[in-house]
């Protein structure tokens with residue numbers, strides 16, 4: 400901002416570029432605002448419209464097309480017929496590419512875009528201080544566009560052509576979508592009985608915008624910033640009754656807000672995010688980025704994830720940050736661990752939010768390869784842990800099957816090879832996965848420590864999972880039964896004590912699930928280390944694991960019970 404203000408204080412005179420004359424094609428809102436600003440800046444301005452574009456443009460230093468997006472190409476073709484073609488031809492659209500100016504470029508003009516990042520409601524709107532995105536077909540064209548913007552009183556910033564659509568989406572988010580949100584909020588208040596909802600909301604909306612302009616993510620207040628998920632759920636329940644069509648939007652925005660809150664919380668703790676994590680997409684970039692750390696012999700930590708991060712992932716990232724010098728997070732939805740009828744295509748993805756959470760947790764490097772980079776044509780090697788471990792629970796052929804774990808161990812082996820970490824971090828939430836990965840590392844003598852961290856839960860006990868996003872409000876409430884069932888099983892075991900039959904604990908857990916209308920895919924007790932069937936509680940830890948479909952979501956959870964000395968592992 401300071402940089403922008405400095406620029407504003409020192410408008411460019413244009414002397415350096417010899418900019419004297421400007422042809423403005425179009426006399427609408429933007430053209431009608433550019434023209435007076437250019438005249439006030441001392442430029443010789445001619446104004447034309449479609450039909451007179453060639454005559455108007457001929458002989459000008461710069462021709463600026465201020466016409467509707469869909470006409471740019473046609474009007475540019477007219478300009479290109481001018482006998483004395485202008486050296487520079489630009490347009491003012493945010494959504495349209497430079498390619499719309501091809502007709503002028505073909506005849507030798509340099510082309511540019513100059514997009515005012517502000518709504519221009521009428522001709523004669525002041526452009527003073529308006530930020531303007533500038534893209535040129537050459538450094539000279541970009542410089543001319545910057546100079547013109549400054550002469551008009553605007554504050555230019557550079558935008559690469561390849562990021563035009565992303566930039567424009569950002570503009571739509573900040574303007575159109577904010578209006579949509581405000582209108583939606585007003586509609587909700589009206590339904591809640593508030594009389595003049597717009598008047599009631601206006602001070603809040605304006606002060607929020609002003610606070611954000613001053614403080615960025617630190618200006619975030621409200622239940623999500625406070626970590627008050629109870630209130631968020633109350634909102635969702637209220638919406639389910641009063642405005643169910645708004646639930647998906649609310650839920651998506653709540654997720655997004657959690658990512659913003661994570662960054663804000665980190666900054667509030669006195670730091671900038673430890674990192675703006677560097678994102679790499681190939682093993683070559685990854686190796687190059689890690690080379691200095693490896694040479695220096697520092698400790699590298701890896702947290703493999705499939706993204707759509709939540710607090711469970713964040714706990715692994717924080718542990719890695721604490722224990723390691725360099726933290727690498729992989730972000731890869733691994734196709735080979737999904738069965739043909741599973742949710743690969745629908746698996747939730749939000750790379751921007753993941754990067755924000757990674758920054759908040761202090762990740763140094765995010766490895767986010769494309770699927771065909773990990774599995775190029777000809778890929779034919781897999782890593783499989785044999786025996787019981789991968790054939791029971793989720794690995795049962797009637798469920799996800801051993802192929803699921805083959806996909807997991809293959810990708811984890813590849814990630815371990817690519818990153819070469821000292822420690823890799825996994826969650827107890829996927830207990831069988833952690834056991835299988837440990838077995839692989841042991842059997843293949845991989846020089847890595849496999850650290851397994853406790854399951855992170857929502858306040859009501861539901862294990863956090865990227866797949867929870869599939870749950871409707873009603874299913875979300877029913878899904879609590881998974882953890883409740885496991886808790887009942889653990890309590891039953893503790894009460895009955897050493898030697899008690901596991902089937903009694905499972906029966907009690909099964910009843911909780913049945914009461915919630917949940918039919919488990921499995922609810923089983925197995926030795927927590929080797930996954931053999933366990934029959935009685937004793938001095939060995941017992942893993943009680945459950946998998947169940949709730950609506951679209953296949954959820955898993957587990958608890959580890961040791962009646963002699965209870966281990967809070969899950």
Ligand code: AMP
Pocket residue numbers: 703704705706710711712714715824825826827828829852853854855856862863864865
């Ligand atoms: P995913 O992105 O689902 O593949 O998970 C990446 C890692 O995060 C795995 O090691 C998971 O076990 C772990 N994880 C997922 N959910 C949780 C949770 N609720 N608590 C702790 N770790 C989790």
